[in-house]
Amino acid sequence: MSKGTDKKYGGKKCIDCGSPLELFELDLAKGRRVMQCTRCGLYHFYKKDFFGKWKLVKAGKVSDLWGNSKK
Numbered sequence: 001m002s003k004g005t006d007k008k009y010g011g012k013k014c015i016d017c018g019s020p021l022e023l024f025e026l027d028l029a030k031g032r033r034v035m036q037c038t039r040c041g042l043y044h045f046y047k048k049d050f051f052g053k054w055k056l057v058k059a060g061k062v063s064d065l066w067g068n069s070k071k
């Protein structure tokens, strides 16, 4: 009862260093959300599941996740 206002973005923490995450990208049409660690910069990919909950799909550096072959 004391903390029910953090359903949107709050409460998410970096799986690596445990620091708070901040919203990096939100795509409601695709049910996709990307959050970035405020400390180490790790990206966390979330997808909306059947019940409308955000589930962590994977986490990693941006170059890993987007398969950036430019470098």
Ligand SMILES: [Zn+2]
Residues within 6 Å of the ligand: 014, 015, 016, 017, 018, 019, 037, 038, 039, 040, 041, 042
């Ligand atoms: Zn981190």
